[in-house]
Amino acid sequence: MTRPSPLIDPIQARDRRTGLYLVLPAVIVLLLVFAYPIAQAFWLGLFANNLGTGLQPVFIGLGNYLRILGDGFFWQTFVTTFRFTIISVLLELVIGMGIALVLNRAFQGRGAVRTIAILPWALPTALIAMVWAWIFNDQFGIANDILLRLGLVSRETLINWLGQPWTANLAIIVADVWKTTPFISILLLAGLQSIPADLYEAHALDGGTPWQGFWRITVPLLLPQILIATLFRFAQAFGVYDLIQVMTGGGPGGATAVVSLYIYANAMRYLDFGYAAALIVVTFVLLILAVVLCNAWINRSRSKASGAS
Amino acid sequence: MSLGSNARQPRSPHPAPTRSLTLTNILFGLAVVAIVIFCLAPVLWQVLTSFKLTEDIIAIPNIYFPTRFTFDHYIQLFQRQPFWRYVLNSTFVAVTSTITCLAIGAPAAYALARLHPRGSHWILAGILLVTLFPYILLIQGLLQIVQVLHLANNYLALIITYTAINLPLTILVMRSFFAQLPKDLEDAARVDGYTTVQMLIRIVLPLTLPALVTTGILTFIASWNEYIFALTFITEDTMKTIPVAAAQISGSSTYEAPYGPIAAATVVGTIPLILLVLIFQRQIIQGLTAGAVKG
Numbered sequence: 001m002t003r004p005s006p007l008i009d010p011i012q013a014r015d016r017r018t019g020l021y022l023v024l025p026a027v028i029v030l031l032l033v034f035a036y037p038i039a040q041a042f043w044l045g046l047f048a049n050n051l052g053t054g055l056q057p058v059f060i061g062l063g064n065y066l067r068i069l070g071d072g073f074f075w076q077t078f079v080t081t082f083r084f085t086i087i088s089v090l091l092e093l094v095i096g097m098g099i100a101l102v103l104n105r106a107f108q109g110r111g112a113v114r115t116i117a118i119l120p121w122a123l124p125t126a127l128i129a130m131v132w133a134w135i136f137n138d139q140f141g142i143a144n145d146i147l148l149r150l151g152l153v154s155r156e157t158l159i160n161w162l163g164q165p166w167t168a169n170l171a172i173i174v175a176d177v178w179k180t181t182p183f184i185s186i187l188l189l190a191g192l193q194s195i196p197a198d199l200y201e202a203h204a205l206d207g208g209t210p211w212q213g214f215w216r217i218t219v220p221l222l223l224p225q226i227l228i229a230t231l232f233r234f235a236q237a238f239g240v241y242d243l244i245q246v247m248t249g250g251g252p253g254g255a256t257a258v259v260s261l262y263i264y265a266n267a268m269r270y271l272d273f274g275y276a277a278a279l280i281v282v283t284f285v286l287l288i289l290a291v292v293l294c295n296a297w298i299n300r301s302r303s304k305a306s307g308a309s
Numbered sequence: 310m311s312l313g314s315n316a317r318q319p320r321s322p323h324p325a326p327t328r329s330l331t332l333t334n335i336l337f338g339l340a341v342v343a344i345v346i347f348c349l350a351p352v353l354w355q356v357l358t359s360f361k362l363t364e365d366i367i368a369i370p371n372i373y374f375p376t377r378f379t380f381d382h383y384i385q386l387f388q389r390q391p392f393w394r395y396v397l398n399s400t401f402v403a404v405t406s407t408i409t410c411l412a413i414g415a416p417a418a419y420a421l422a423r424l425h426p427r428g429s430h431w432i433l434a435g436i437l438l439v440t441l442f443p444y445i446l447l448i449q450g451l452l453q454i455v456q457v458l459h460l461a462n463n464y465l466a467l468i469i470t471y472t473a474i475n476l477p478l479t480i481l482v483m484r485s486f487f488a489q490l491p492k493d494l495e496d497a498a499r500v501d502g503y504t505t506v507q508m509l510i511r512i513v514l515p516l517t518l519p520a521l522v523t524t525g526i527l528t529f530i531a532s533w534n535e536y537i538f539a540l541t542f543i544t545e546d547t548m549k550t551i552p553v554a555a556a557q558i559s560g561s562s563t564y565e566a567p568y569g570p571i572a573a574a575t576v577v578g579t580i581p582l583i584l585l586v587l588i589f590q591r592q593i594i595q596g597l598t599a600g601a602v603k604g
Contacts, residue, residue: 018505019424026417026476027432033473034439037450044449102340113341115590116348122586122593123352124534126552127575131355134568142354145371178351183597190598231441239443242536246556260445267449268541280446291441 038284044277051271064278073254074262074279081258084169085237088176089230095177096184096229101218103185104192121182129246132175136161165255168248172256176243180236184229191225192218227298234294238287259283352579359383359572366568382569383577392577394547395554400581402464402539402550403532406471410528411521414476418483419509423495440477444537455542466542467550471535475528478600482527485599486520487513523596526589530582551578 045064047057068074103114120128135142138160147153161167195218203213219226241260244250250257250265263283267276358366360378386392421429451470460466490513498508514521539550549557555574558567586593 015424015505016426019420019426022416022420022424023426023432025413026480029413029469029473030435030439030476032454033447033451033470034442036454037447040450040453041446099344102337102344105337107341113345115586116345118590118593119352119583119586120348122530122582123579124552124582126536126556127578130556130571130575131351134358134572135351135354140367140369140371140568142371148370186594186597235441235443239445241445260443263445264448273449276449280449284446287443
């Protein structure tokens with residue numbers, strides 16, 4: 001590997017060198033913005049660096065990590081994040097699949113509906129959070145107004161959506177599902193369009209119902225797209241920040257505080273830099289672990305799918 | 310003529326399937342309507358709120374079809390606050406980030422598709438990995454860099470960050486476009502004596518203009534919408550971007566939230582994106598799909 005292989009001709013060698021120059025700026029920017037902060041967190045996580053130490057780093061080994069083990073609020077945010085992620089992504093998959101199936105059929109005005117269907121994805125999350133906070137406003141919000149008109153609540157029993165723990169959690173899930181379902185339906189739609197129609201025709205000739213066809217043809221053939229969308233969304237939902245920060249600020253009483261909010265508060269508000277770094281490391285490691293497991297699962301089901309066909 | 314209509318008609322020879330077909334059609338139509346309402350209603354409600362008089366906004370029960378409309382909230386937004394500044398700020402940051410990202414990402418993508426530099430596999434694996442990184446993991450380390458380099462309240466901090474967070478998708482999408490180009494063209498260019506870089510600029514990039522537009526749109530949208538870095542790196546009020554500036558209106562007064570101006574701010578901040586989606590919906594779908602499939 002140290003000597004250039006004699007099999008590579010000079011033009012190819014020059015190409016490789018040019019290629020390196022072309023790719024270098026991108027690699028430098030990526031290392032600076034992604035690799036450095038993670039590396040810094042691993043290093044800084046070994047120090048106490050907060051108001052108590054006069055914002056000077058004092059080496060404490062694994063002290064921050066021991067503190068995390070006993071930090072009940074961190075694990076609470078972890079559970080909140082996990083619950084938010086799982087429920088949101090599941091709902092998005094189901095609704096996204098429904099939208100994709102509808103958009104996969106030819107009908108008049110499909111182009112317009114498809115444009116409308118990607119709109120939520122393109123809008124700024126921070127602003128959308130304000131839209132949903134307004135919808136879930138306890139006094140003037142449309143959510144309560146609809147329930148009132150349906151007779152499900154009365155003026156005295158109006159729901160304080162963002163003021164109670166479980167309704168606030170429900171509200172952020174609704175907002176997230178609205179915002180990111182389009183992403184999933186676009187991916188699934190692309191997959192649907194690559195499934196040949198004669199498969200369904202043959203299945204119908206064999207006496208299969210559309211419902212059976214969905215489970216026997218659509219889902220297995222769409223599995224790669226489903227898994228990729230799930231992995232993407234899982235990672236994104238796990239790092240959710242702006243939606244919750246703007247909608248509830250983590251409230252009421254920390255009921256909607258997710259890992260991102262807690263890390264941000266430690267780094268920016270409590271100025272507890274060493275501890276924030278350790279939190280970053282723990283979140284990073286847990287996320288990588290989840291991604292590796294997910295990836296192994298994707299590969300296994302992929303090879304299973306190809307083995308079955 | 311009769312042939313054409315014949316070819317379309319004779320799908321259902323019996324009357325019974327036709328009736329069930331109309332039932333499915335009705336259900337299908339309802340599903341389409343539901344999708345449209347699901348996607349549009351929250352935005353339309355906010356638009357409506359922004360044009361209502363304040364007393365109509367806080368009327369109980371809610372007024373769905375107001376008879377009086379006002380521009381007051383918009384006037385307030387642009388008079389009391391430098392809101393046009395925020396629009397300009399966001400535009401500047403998003404445009405420069407997009408250009409930088411394409412200028413760095415396209416050559417890198419070409420290199421990875423065609424020139425096979427050393428470590429290509431590692432670079433690609435790294436790119437795939439960082440697409441999954443939550444931004445919160447980067448904020449403390451980046452803030453340190455920003456402070457050391459004195460980049461606080463400097464758009465360079467945002468532009469570099471936005472370039473980086475959009476590079477993975479840009480590189481993945483562009484790489485698949487480059488890989489699809491017929492290679493003969495590049496071989497012919499080489500015979501004509503072009504160097505690799507000349508060939509890239511004069512021949513290959515013009516051919517991939519659609520891909521550049523696609524990835525550029527996605528980068529612009531992501532940069533316009535970004536919140537957490539903009540919130541952290543830019544503290545000077547007149548330099549803020551739209552999402553941050555709009556979000557802080559709601560936090561400014563604890564007792565009486567200015568619902569009208571908040572709604573107006575949301576509308577102003579989303580209009581450019583609605584226009585982008587209307588014009589470029591095909592490119593957006595294409596880019597998202599290509600990016601995820603490559604990932």
